[in-house]
Amino acid sequence: MAEIHALPVRKPIPMQKSNDPCQTCTARSLTICAPLNTEEQAKLSAVATSVCLQPHQMMFQEGDAADHVYNITCGSVSLSKSMADGRRQITGFLGPGDFLGLNTRDTYGVSAETLMETRVCRFPRQAFRKVLDDLPQLEHRLLAVAEAEVATAQEQILLLGRKTAMERIASFLILQAERIKARGMPDNPISLPMTRAEVADYLGLTIETVSRCFTKLRKLDIIGLPAADRVQIKQTDRLKALSQAA
Amino acid sequence: MAEIHALPVRKPIPMQKSNDPCQTCTARSLTICAPLNTEEQAKLSAVATSVCLQPHQMMFQEGDAADHVYNITCGSVSLSKSMADGRRQITGFLGPGDFLGLNTRDTYGVSAETLMETRVCRFPRQAFRKVLDDLPQLEHRLLAVAEAEVATAQEQILLLGRKTAMERIASFLILQAERIKARGMPDNPISLPMTRAEVADYLGLTIETVSRCFTKLRKLDIIGLPAADRVQIKQTDRLKALSQAA
DNA sequence: CGACCCCTTGAGGCTTCTCAAAATCCGTGG
DNA sequence: CCACGGATTTTGAGAAGCCTCAAGGGGTCG
Numbered sequence: 001m002a003e004i005h006a007l008p009v010r011k012p013i014p015m016q017k018s019n020d021p022c023q024t025c026t027a028r029s030l031t032i033c034a035p036l037n038t039e040e041q042a043k044l045s046a047v048a049t050s051v052c053l054q055p056h057q058m059m060f061q062e063g064d065a066a067d068h069v070y071n072i073t074c075g076s077v078s079l080s081k082s083m084a085d086g087r088r089q090i091t092g093f094l095g096p097g098d099f100l101g102l103n104t105r106d107t108y109g110v111s112a113e114t115l116m117e118t119r120v121c122r123f124p125r126q127a128f129r130k131v132l133d134d135l136p137q138l139e140h141r142l143l144a145v146a147e148a149e150v151a152t153a154q155e156q157i158l159l160l161g162r163k164t165a166m167e168r169i170a171s172f173l174i175l176q177a178e179r180i181k182a183r184g185m186p187d188n189p190i191s192l193p194m195t196r197a198e199v200a201d202y203l204g205l206t207i208e209t210v211s212r213c214f215t216k217l218r219k220l221d222i223i224g225l226p227a228a229d230r231v232q233i234k235q236t237d238r239l240k241a242l243s244q245a246a
Numbered sequence: 247m248a249e250i251h252a253l254p255v256r257k258p259i260p261m262q263k264s265n266d267p268c269q270t271c272t273a274r275s276l277t278i279c280a281p282l283n284t285e286e287q288a289k290l291s292a293v294a295t296s297v298c299l300q301p302h303q304m305m306f307q308e309g310d311a312a313d314h315v316y317n318i319t320c321g322s323v324s325l326s327k328s329m330a331d332g333r334r335q336i337t338g339f340l341g342p343g344d345f346l347g348l349n350t351r352d353t354y355g356v357s358a359e360t361l362m363e364t365r366v367c368r369f370p371r372q373a374f375r376k377v378l379d380d381l382p383q384l385e386h387r388l389l390a391v392a393e394a395e396v397a398t399a400q401e402q403i404l405l406l407g408r409k410t411a412m413e414r415i416a417s418f419l420i421l422q423a424e425r426i427k428a429r430g431m432p433d434n435p436i437s438l439p440m441t442r443a444e445v446a447d448y449l450g451l452t453i454e455t456v457s458r459c460f461t462k463l464r465k466l467d468i469i470g471l472p473a474a475d476r477v478q479i480k481q482t483d484r485l486k487a488l489s490q491a492a
Numbered sequence: 493c494g495a496c497c498c499c500t501t502g503a504g505g506c507t508t509c510t511c512a513a514a515a516t517c518c519g520t521g522g
Numbered sequence: 523c524c525a526c527g528g529a530t531t532t533t534g535a536g537a538a539g540c541c542t543c544a545a546g547g548g549g550t551c552g
Contacts, residue, residue, distance in 0.1 A: 079400075081401070081403075081404045083404070083408065083409075083490050084490055085492040087408045087492075088408070089403060089404040089407040089408045091400045091403045091404070103393050103396070103397060104394060105397070109397045109400060109401075110400055132386075133382075133386075136382040136385065139382065139386060139389060140378075143385060143388055143389045143392060144350040146389060146392035146393055146395075146396060147348060147349045147350050148350060149392075150349070150392060150395050150396055150399060151349060151351070151355045153396060153399035153400065153402075154325075154327060154355060154356055154399065155327070155355075156399075156403055157327075157335060157337045157402055157406060158329070158337070160403060160406035160407045161335040161406045161447075161449075162329060162334070162335045162450060163329075164507075164508095165507075165508070195530070195531090196530075196531065196532095197530085201407075203407075204407030204408060206509060206510080207531080207532095208508090208509075208531095208532080208533085209507095209508060209509075210531095211531060211532055212508095212532085212533080214531095214532095227517090228517080228530075228531060244329055244330055244331075246331045410539080411539080411540070441499090442498075442499065443498085451541090452540075452541060452542080453498090453499080454499095454500080455539095455540060455541075457499060457500055458500085458501080460500090461500070461501085474498075474499060474500095474548095474549090
């Protein structure tokens with residue numbers, strides 16, 4: 001098996017601190033599932049740095065020293081693992097409110113890359129740990145977050161292990177629509193922050209197969225494609241049926 | 247796509263409390279990664295029930311009310327998700343010391359089934375939660391466990407999304423050997439507690455493909471198969487090479 | 493000894509990948 | 523405003539890996 005497709009060689013760029021908010025982002029306060037109370041907010045803010053990241057910027061790579069924890073304020077990030085020959089698998093897409101870099105070992109297990117301009121809160125690992133020791137309630141909530149991550153990963157494992165290409169695409173579109181709706185962003189048509197290559201690497205397919213499935217769904221009049229990165233779901237019921245059709 | 251293979255229809259069997267330990271199990275104390283201290287041990291034991299389970303017994307199914315948390319004392323358990331048409335994906339195998347049933351929602355996200363005679367500690371959900379509220383240290387350790395689970399799941403996602411059949415088998419054998427060695431059990435030859443069907447459902451393959459890969463590895467003299475459920479790794483380096491060969 | 497289950501092996505088909513090229517989009521600059 | 527170059531997406535043809543279907547082998551247990 002050769003390389004899945006040409007991988008963009010993007011060297012890690014040192015992150016720039018920035019006091020001016022991303023122009024495309026409205027200011028959002030730090031949230032961990034539910035908004036924090038005053039005490040939590042204060043203690044976390046004390047050790048946090050707000051950072052604004054460019055599109056396609058590597059935040060860290062698999063194997064790097066895990067020295068920071070991040071919380072996304074706005075934007076999107078992909079998590080991925082790669083093999084020696086260049087094959088890449090995206091393990092998840094993150095959005096506002098999501099955490100990354102939370103792991104116990106001293107190196108990151110995945111690489112993180114922004115899909116668009118992204119604003120994050122950055123916590124030094126040790127400082128974050130100390131705040132947690134101080135706030136059992138916060139740790140409690142992080143445990144819930146981690147458990148939700150496990151559930152999401154298990155769903156993805158089912159998708160990758162047992163679903164056909166069309167089922168994967170249908171499942172993906174439904175999931176994206178739900179997540180976008182849950183965040184209160186404009187749904188239908190939804191806008192995908194990722195390219196075909198990133199969708200392919202997320203679903204364990206090739207760019208061509210992703211494109212062909214999109215085209216087929218459009219010809220069946222189940223979705224509309226006003227632009228390459230915009231998807232209008234025209235027939236939700238048929239899309240759901242396709243997401244688990246044998 | 248038709249059914250992956252005939253699924254054994256196993257109805258949930260009410261679990262039997264048992265005071266006599268499994269005969270194949272040596273007594274083990276409750277552990278959560280590291281052994282618990284006296285206080286933790288006491289508080290957890292107060293709400294725990296020791297249960298002995300038969301092979302191929304369903305502990306709970308996807309969608310069931312999540313009323314208990316379990317910790318495996320000895321034996322093996324598979325976690326799986328299924329689709330309406332019978333396709334099944336095993337999301338993980340658990341062994342002594344592992345937790346299951348830890349999730350935030352009120353229903354289980356996966357089904358759990360014993361692979362062999364298995365002994366577990368069972369905690370009512372509410373009681374477990376209360377003990378946790380009392381012991382921040384314990385919750386801290388559970389967070390580490392959950393984060394390790396996420397890392398394992400990400401590895402499996404890479405395997406399912408991007409690896410060939412032979413790479414999956416090689417990766418699986420290496421992982422099994424490592425886990426068995428880490429538990430201080432006899433390695434080389436290692437004994438697999440799961441059938442070919444379960445290996446297939448774990449690796450996103452069919453029974454036949456799993457069998458063909460095993461045979462091929464044996465003919466290459468990379469592994470030995472003294473019995474169907476025993477694997478001797480003869481050339482670790484070549485097996486590791488195969489686990490990520492293009 | 494025979495039934496049953498699990499595993500192995502074989503032949504053929506199908507989904508998806510690979511390789512290739514055309515079409516579309518988009519920012520840049522004349 | 524339009525031409526140009528690069529990147530992304532789409533489409534096509536053929537190949538390959540894995541699945542499906544089918545049959546045979548080996549072990550266990552009654």
